[in-house]
Amino acid sequence: MLRRTLLAAPLGVPALLSTAARAQSPGRAGTLRVVPETLTTILDPHFTTSFTARDFSYLVFDTLFAVDDQWRPRPQMVERWERSGNGLEWRFTLREGLVFHDGAPVTAEDCVASLRRWGARDALGGQLLRATATLEPVDSATFRLVLREPFGLVLEALAKPGAMVPMIMPKRLAETPATRPVTEPIGSGPYRFVAEEYRPGDRIVLARHAGYRPRPEPSVWASGAKHPRFERIELIAMPDVSSQVSALSTGEVDYLERLPADVLPILERNRQVKVQVVSPFGxxxxxxxxxxxxxxxxxxxxxxxxxxxxxxxxxxxxxxxxxxxxxxxxxxxxxxxxxxxxxxxxxxxxxxxxxxxxxxxxxxxxxxxxxxxxxxxxxxxxxxxxxxxxxxxxxxxxxxxxxxxxxxxxxxxxxxxxxxxxxxxxxxxxxxxxxxxxxxxxxxxxxxxxxxxxxxxxxxxxxxxxxxxxxxxxxxxxxxxxxxxxxxxxxxxxxxVAASAWRAELTGVPTGPAMFLWNIARGGR
Structure with a gap:
């Protein structure tokens, strides 16, 4: 039988946007410009342990479960789940209305294919799949996992916060051989990848996913409600730290992911900038x-x-x-x-x-x-x-x-x-x-x-x-x-640990083990 289980001085700032890009922009107020430590060129959440790829993927893709700040697995794409008394059989049912960026509904087949691809590359995912006898859809919204041997970390594996994260993509993409990266990043997360504005090694542009349905619970780390409050996010390559500091000071960019300590005093004296460690474990x-x-x-x-x-x-x-x-x-x-x-x-x-x-x-x-x-x-x-x-x-x-x-x-x-x-x-x-x-x-x-x-x-x-x-x-x-x-x-x-820095008018900046960019707003927006 199955039962429910709960478990300093400004420097010259580079021109960040071309004229064409500015024309397409929804406006500066509606755009969050972020400078990651490095800009990933791998757009596949299952292909690398790079945390820059992971942070990009958290915007585009979603997960079945996610951990809160007490390391407890919380449902994310999953509405309900059941576990058999001996712990060997699990059933997961998706929330209603989940939609990929291409308009297709998220199905149990997509979840099964994505988990198989993730398990072919991730250490914890591989351990889970090796302990699994059956992983199959039951219907369009439900899939079943049957273990051949005990595995005490099923939800912890599905909720793992770090690379490689078990993110869900359409079945047709998940069937890409695990030895080859997916180059068409389509997920069901709060932002969608804008392919026509992608410049590898220079910038990644994301637009708000109008079909995203945040969970009702408060956001804690990667769990709970992820509200895409900006119409557009631009991830910008800017290797030179002095250029980063200047761009943030003048408001040309909004958020710097990771800064060396020697530049922090410059930013800490600037009342228009906030400096904070967002990941307590580092x-x-x-x-x-x-x-x-x-x-x-x-x-x-x-x-x-x-x-x-x-x-x-x-x-x-x-x-x-x-x-x-x-x-x-x-x-x-x-x-x-x-x-x-x-x-x-x-x-x-x-x-x-x-x-x-x-x-x-x-x-x-x-x-x-x-x-x-x-x-x-x-x-x-x-x-x-x-x-x-x-x-x-x-x-x-x-x-x-x-x-x-x-x-x-x-x-x-x-x-x-x-x-x-x-x-x-x-x-x-x-x-x-x-x-x-x-x-x-x-x-x-x-x-x-x-x-x-x-x-x-x-x-x-x-x-x-x-x-x-x-x-x-x-x-x-x-x-x-x-x-x-x-x-x-x-x-x-x-x-x-390392400090991040952002414009002081930004509110709702999340903390957690990754660079999370949802729920952020500009002032009273």
Whole structure:
């Protein structure tokens, strides 16, 4: 039987709009101009862990469930759901009136196809699908999920807030092979993609989706009512920070996603600007090894570099202010339910690292290629510190600069690099299944860039998914952490928050683990 379960001085500002674009605009008051940290060129929510792609996708697509600020899954596109007494069968019924941007109604077939595509690429989604016997439509509004084995995180998986988010797209797009990105972003979210104004690498234009029906509940993080209060949103590429500050100060743009701390005093003195940290958990810096390439196919070499890392050297470059950063050696992030440092070096030991390198017998004369996305300041700062660290350890280092989108393409290939750095939002890392960098499947479509292979970690992650109690999940999370740390999956580089800034006349700016742009209004609009 099924039962209901609840679970400073202005600088020259670049011309942002062409004459043609201004002519098409609904007016400055009705347009929200946003400068993301970087502008994504990947428009597929299931294809990359990039949080710039995720933030774009949150505007265009919607989700079946979403978490609130207590990490509780809340229904979003779903109206009601039922779960069998043994927890193996689930039925989900969609809200009435959900419509894609092309005018087609959202159906259960679209949801099933989208979940299958998401599960082919996402770590947590893959765990869910591997535990699933049947995922099929029941009728146009209802679909059924039947598990072949217990999986204790069904709603948590469907509500996960970080990349890759299980967003829903039309079936015809969801049937695009998982190895190829969808290039026609059509969802049912509060804004629709304006293809004729898209300029890759320069701007993305979105228009209000007139057919969007917000939920009645208050908005909390990605859950609840998402009101598209602006007629138009423009996501604008502006890599130069001084240009960003000038454009915000003069009102040419409205919102800056992420700013280095050294420019914050300029904006904090400006009464027409508000500066605020919108994501309380922030980010974790990551040093990722390529486990398929020598010398980092040797666990002793990986552990030696981990032992040499002093997080205090990395944090100033990404946090800027002492109060914005903290040392944290937990793969799950600090302040999260599963926080632990099991298996990690207790403290940096440079001389101990040099001895371990000598014992490894690794050839340090061959260049170590570090992929360096120079246009992403929050990541680039990490690479410069590692370049110095490896050089002092005796490595020959080749720091290869590129733009962020090239970086994502390069790191997906197993050859041609040894180390990359990135930052990931802590909510994306808080469990062994959500943290994609704890994937131990090795090379192949089931693995993730860096490709550590550890069958024990994969068995433990499966056990975590099936665990029936929080006590058991915490025990398993600790074992996974210890095993992955000792195997040198990657090295955390500290935890930090970053400030956003926006024009003071904006109201209703959401907080949460991503850049949410719904519910924002200009003054009394």
């Amino acid at each position: 980010y974790q810096g990551i040093l990722r090894f390529n486990h398929l390439q020598a010398p980092f196919d040797n666990v002793q070499v990986r552990r030696a570099v981990m032992l040499a890392v002093n997080q205090a050297d990395y944090l100033p470059g990404v946090a800027g202010r002492a109060e914005y950063g903290r040392e944290c050696r937990s793969f799950y992030g600090c302040g999260t339910p599963y926080e632990t440092a099991a298996g990690m070096p207790a403290a940096p030991d440079f001389e101990g690292a040099r001895r371990l390198l000598a014992e490894s017998g690794a050839d340090l004369s061959k260049p170590i290629v570090i992929l360096h996305p120079a246009d992403a300041p929050g990541i680039a700062a990490l690479g410069l510190v590692t370049q110095d660290l490896l050089t002092r350890l005796g490595f020959t280092v080749d720091l290869q600069s590129m733009d962020l989108n090239t970086f994502f393409g390069r790191r997906a290939r197993p050859e041609g690099w040894h180390i990359f750095h990135t930052t990931n939002t802590v909510p994306d890392m808080q469990t062994p299944l959500q943290n994609v960098y704890l994937n131990g499947a090795g090379p192949g479509p089931a693995g993730f860039a860096g490709w550590p292979k550890d069958e024990a970690v994969e068995r433990l992650r499966a056990a975590f998914a099936a665990a029936g109690s929080e006590e058991e999940r915490k025990r398993l999370a600790g074992e996974i952490h210890a095993r992955a740390a000792e195997a040198g999956f990657y090295m955390p580089l500290g935890q930090f």
